[in-house]
Amino acid sequence: MKTLEKFDSLEIEERIIKWWETEKTYDLIKKAEPKAKNKKFFYLDGPPYTTGNVHLGTAWNKILKDMIIKYKRMRGFRVVDTPGYDTHGLPIEVLIEKKLGIKNKKEILDQNGIGIEKFIKECREFSLSQIEPMNEQFKRLGCNFWNWDNPYITLKNTYIQGVWWTIKKAWENGYLYQGFRPMNCCPRCGTALAKHEFEYYDIQDTAIFVKFRSVEDPKTFYVIWTTTPWTLVSNTNIMANPDIEYVKMRVKDETWIMGIASTADLLQNKLGLTLKAEDGFEYGERIPGSKLEGKKYIHPLADEIPYQAELEGEEPKVHSILMSREYVQESGGSGLVHSAPGHGPEDFEVGLANGIPIFSPVEMDGCYNSQAGKIFEGKYVHEVNREIMDMLIEKGTLIHEENIQHEYAHCWRCKTKLVYRATKQWFFKVTALRNEMLKANEEILWIPKRAGFTNFKSWLNSLQDWCISRQRLWGIPLSIWVCDDEDCGDIDVIGSMNELKEKAGECPEDLHIPVIDQVTWKCSKCNKGTMRRVPDLADVWLDSGSVMWASQQFVDGHEHYDTWEPADFILEGKDQIRGWFNSLLSSAMLSSKRKNYNACFMHGWVHSHGMKMSKSIGNAVLPEDLIEGKVEILTEKQKENMRKIATLASISKFDKTKKTDTKKKVRKAAKKKFIKDDKRWSNIKGIETFRFYCVGNVPPGRDFNFDYKEYTDTFKVLNTLWNTYLFAQEKMNLNKFDAKKHKFVYEELSLVDKWILSKTYSLIEELTKLYDVYELPSIPNRLQDYILNDLSRWYITIIRDRVDVNAEDEEKFTTLAVLRHILYKLCLMMAPLNPMISEEIYQKMFKDEMISKSKASIHLEKWPKVVKKYIDESIESQMHEARQIIDEVRSLKSENKIKLRWPTKSLSLLPTEESKELEFIDLIEDMCNVKEVLIVEEKPDKGKIIETELPLYKIYLDIKDSKKLQQERILADLLRTIQFLRKQNKLQTGEEINLKIASKHPFLLGTLKDTKIRIIEKVTANPMEITNLQIEKEDGWIFHDFHVCTNGKCFAMIREKAAKKIFEGIEGKCSYCSKSITQDTVGTIQIKFKRV
């Protein structure tokens, strides 16, 4: 058995990880897996994006998953441990665009551009190149023993085929359709976005009131309100609420029709008009909203947009008032809503119901096309607002403009303001499956419960059809081929590579664009046209949604399409409610009408020191910072500054209209201020502390606030654990403990040993339960409580003397056997959480001697079983009681300035009626350092009694002095002094010394002589000499003068500093008897020793 050293987590981790690789531990684990069908645990990994870096959140996520994998494996399951990587999509396109210096899609597709082929190649190469480094980063986190060599990768053909299968099944089941509808589009990325791909930011915008002239009367106007003047170009209707009251306002010589609730605010507050004044306004006839239906108006820009007239010719309802109870509100605006069905989902819905043609003269790049008229053609919609407002002012129809702050959708990736425009897209009709999905949701075990019963449920309730098409370049091509003959237009959906080969006679090696688009075939329906693939790619969420069957080939090399089994467990962050949790379930329901995961753990975001993590704010923590001990320690002041910056940053980030100069200045100043302060770095290295910390400190579903202080506390837990092993090993070595020879019989154990066994097995029972219901965060908390309170602070303290080398009692081998046993169990319990530390301890302490059970790695071991007979609740509660008494007595002694190491005469306990019989009497005697413990029926009437009480006991401590106790007092202090000196001079435990002690004080000398044997034993002195002569100083010897107070018969030790002052002639005061001490009342023992 090698000796364990000081706890160096970093060194251990690096060595163990290397060792696992040279020993091929993963192969051994795989070989040992059970084959039985019912022994499979299907964990399904949600794929991280291959952008190269593992952030703290990704690390947290993977560590939580890793724990479950390792636990389930210990429980004897064959765990599916295939990790995945998401390789497609916009983030990678954006990275490559940046790398190639491209600004948008056009530059790729242009004739002189870089070319689609090269672009795709770059994307592929980049994605693939990131996998290996990410694998290594995950392994470094302790997430080893996953199938890192064979992860599922979404760009592989087998995977793409899986996604095609989803599309095909959805088509067969009647859930795939093409639709024309307004979608939020990103003009920069040139694609439509699904609703989980945009983010709302507060922006400054202009809202305007415009009057639309009535057809019936040129002096009558309808007043509308809008925040998007550019959509007026596509206006086809006004919407009114039939239940709201409207009014004809007389304003100067005109009549304005608007919602009655809005009149005062607009006319008085905004326009500054006065009621009934000559130039003011007056209330006229009131009209119920329903009466406005069908009223016609003239489009305010009719002259500029000739196409508007064509629309009206197409459908007479164009430029008339439509009714909507849902989308027109009384408050805000004017009670009349401008409607452009091509640019808003509500407008679209109402327009569709009324047969209004969908007018959307805006291209994907955000610019108007020719239908918008010559003035607007080619102009970018977000830059045209001012121009339109000026035109309206010129026409005299702009009533009022004002600045407002509102939320507006932006692209989640490039933060560009989105444009609502109607486009042709492919949809999955998930709305038709809503009820079934809600039902399936009820059957999923959600951790926390609200993730499913509230969050996911409310998502499902507002579910809209899933737009699966994207107009991008790097992704899985939609496997939809359409006949190009206008009269035919037959649709064929391809579900596999074989099918494609059958239909087209060929299947390319690469299924991505542009290669795939060369695959065409003659339409079999019309026999005229050619089947060509639609140009769109699949939404990346469809990639990950199809993982169940798309990844099967990676999992076990077989296709499982229709025969897939649901995952037993998945775990991701709360953003996946609308992301992966949704796409998974949707894909499964669309293709197979059943759910594909049984349990789902949802975690939150990672914050740092109370703020969102951000590089620019300076509070970002990376996994490598943790490993290298480079986490910056922030003071409260620094945190305060950062909070200021964070607030300012969040305000100014998307607020381009406001001047940010002052904010910038404040930000700079604040930054400077905290950078000035000396940077302090943590000295905690390695990842194991983080593993323990990140799992334990966050309830499920909640955000994880990384806080340096908490992190440090956690280190102490692991350090204590390590010290415990160190202690155990040292004692076993010194005592020549032999695990094969020294065993314990439960029935013969002491109560204390029974107690720690009970505690240990209770913990096993508890952790097993927690793991089985995925209550992961409670696990480190329970372990911490056990390690610190039960094991280190209590059990080890109690048995310390008992297992001493010099202890004669043979029982110590039994105790060591128990200690070893519980530490072994603890090591196993720690293995899923801290795989590297537990491996180290296992290898050094348990492996060699456990021949029958010995395994090459702790990760081949089984999870400990609960042994019921070891769990004894009554012993646990008895110990609890005893511990309270001990704490109480100790504090009683402390209050009376009696040092714990000084023995006291007796302790009497008076039980109250509810007390049970008290066990652990010896323990109490020991821990309180009293000569005897008595259970009494009334308060003792003799001695010097001090008292206190607990709910179950009254406590009487007799502190009456005696010669023997005085001697004990001196001895305790003397021993402590010598031991302290030994340690100071770096003497090893057990190393013998040549000791000479002298005192001229008769009582002290007598004490030394009376206790000589005990001194020799305790400080391992050989030889030892006691004299009453002055001790001479000699080279190579260590000297010390030990002083006590001799007032009365106090004999309390005087501290070195105090003694020094006294010998300088300054009067001191005894800390025990409080009497004054001079040179004459000091008793001295001279000590001199050296190594033998």
Add this chain to the structure above:
RNA sequence: GGGCGGUUAGCUUAGCCUGGUUGAGCGCGGCGCUGAUAACGCCGAGGCCGGGGGAUCGAAGCCCCCACUGCCCA
């Protein structure tokens, strides 16, 4: 505009589901212990449990309203 969290000591938080004298760690002040020792223990100060109302014998907890804060949806 709607929904979901959070608000407990200077800081970080437990307790809430299932009502019955708020519990810890860090920090602070004091004391002590000690061959697990760059460790540990004890004592102390520090809480109108965000505010208001309600049902209850009784609320940090349950119900309603409000405030601040974060997130999600529109």
